[in-house]
Amino acid sequence: MEINKSIIGMVHVGALPGTPRNCLSIAEIVEQATSDAQKLEQGGVDAIMMENMHDRPYLNRQVGPEIIAAMTAVATKLRQAVSCPLGIQILAGANKQALAVAHAAGFNFIREEGFVFGHLADEGMMNSDAGKLLRYRKLIGAEHIKIYTDIKKKHSSHAISSDVSIDDMAKAAEFFLADGVIVTGNATGEEASIKDVQAVVEAVRLPVIIGSGITVKNIADYWPYADAYIVGSSFKYDGDWQNEVELQSVQAFMVRVQDLRNSN
Template sequence: MSLGFRQLFPRGRSVVIGMIHLRALPGTPRNRKSIGEISEIACKEANMYAESGIDGLIIENMHDIPYLHKYHIGPEVTASMARVCRDVRSMYPTMPLGVQILAGANKEALAVAKATELNFIRAEGFVFSHIADEGLMHACAGELLRYRRTIEAEHISILTDIKKKHSAHSITSDVSIEETAHGAEFFLSDGLILTGSATGQQADVEQLKGVKSKVNLPVLIGSGITKHNVNDYSAADGFIVGSYFKKNGHWNEELDTDRIKRFMDEVCI
């Protein structure tokens, strides 16, 4: 069985998970750095987060735009993610660490997590199909959980986006977010993630309340959280924060320690 969310994050307050947005990996259009340089930057950011009292981290290939559909992810991406995840894990052997591989490469993320002893993955397209930037994304819960069983990785939690950002949901417009959440719970998700319509955009507070009333899973907010609105989401079990922790609050900027510390001071009150 996967490690429960409260076992993984035992603090008695809303959990804060910081994003490490890796520089563009080898083979992608914006790649300008070696994998060693990319890993060095990631480890530096992990240290900045750790010194600010963060609860956990997710390592993600955010700069690999434009993203490939999950069926076309190359082995160089999976290998590069494994290298960086291993290096960060070696620095922080007990910190809760997760990985996401864009776009929708959930099996690859699970393989990386297994190989590098991470604790969880963030998965897209777990239940119900949607149209993403990269094209049609079909649900993967059945395949993904069977793969997790096959590689003996059931201790790794799968936190799942529902009605995710950067996507059109017209083909499931008759399925509410509460019904989607229930579907993810029924299909054995370990936790749910709510987002706004795009990176850095706020999630709907009323949707959070609705989802929390329908499921017994932990529910995290996965975009748009800032020092100024975090208290609006007091019902959430945790926050995944990337953009706000960067200079000027933009995901493409450098990590800003002062912004992290101010945010952590706010949620620790």
């Protein structure tokens, strides 16, 4: 997937079998996810990413076969339903599993957490996995799938790496062969620091992606710096990530994006 001021819309897959909030069948979950993805594509986004955010509380790195099977079922259907580039994240930190699903379903990228430097996530300690993940990607012949990794990830404590700046962490991700880095706020829906974004952009040659807090009102502030923008909450009814995608919100957002593109 080539990144150039791209808008990546989020599909938050319904709670999967075996997770505390699951109340739908696989068929119903697939139907909801497909509907969201089609509205995102109809609204004009450049790419779509799916994520099992409704599976809270998350497991640390290890998710059950029922999760992988369900995510593969959803991913396969999404690949049939839309034509734009697709990505996947499997929470929490199940990066090898996400890569396997992406490879099986014909996806273009994964969102990764814990690539370099350990951190204390709300699921517990998460050690870095760049070496294992890139070897796994090579092993299964999935080198065409891009790995975009969070740095100083949201929903996490970084006290253990407090002496490592965000730009130095980005440099480490670049050195360890990430395909792009993601900068976020402290939590889902919270704005990233523009100062942090600028520092990362100046530090690496990799694509820099904003991973949270982008809205129709603030995207102009970030437009000069980032290469792509992951948008979730702003595309949902009432701006709540837990709700379905609202086509009108996507269309209004993309009108603003087109204005910004035309002004360059």
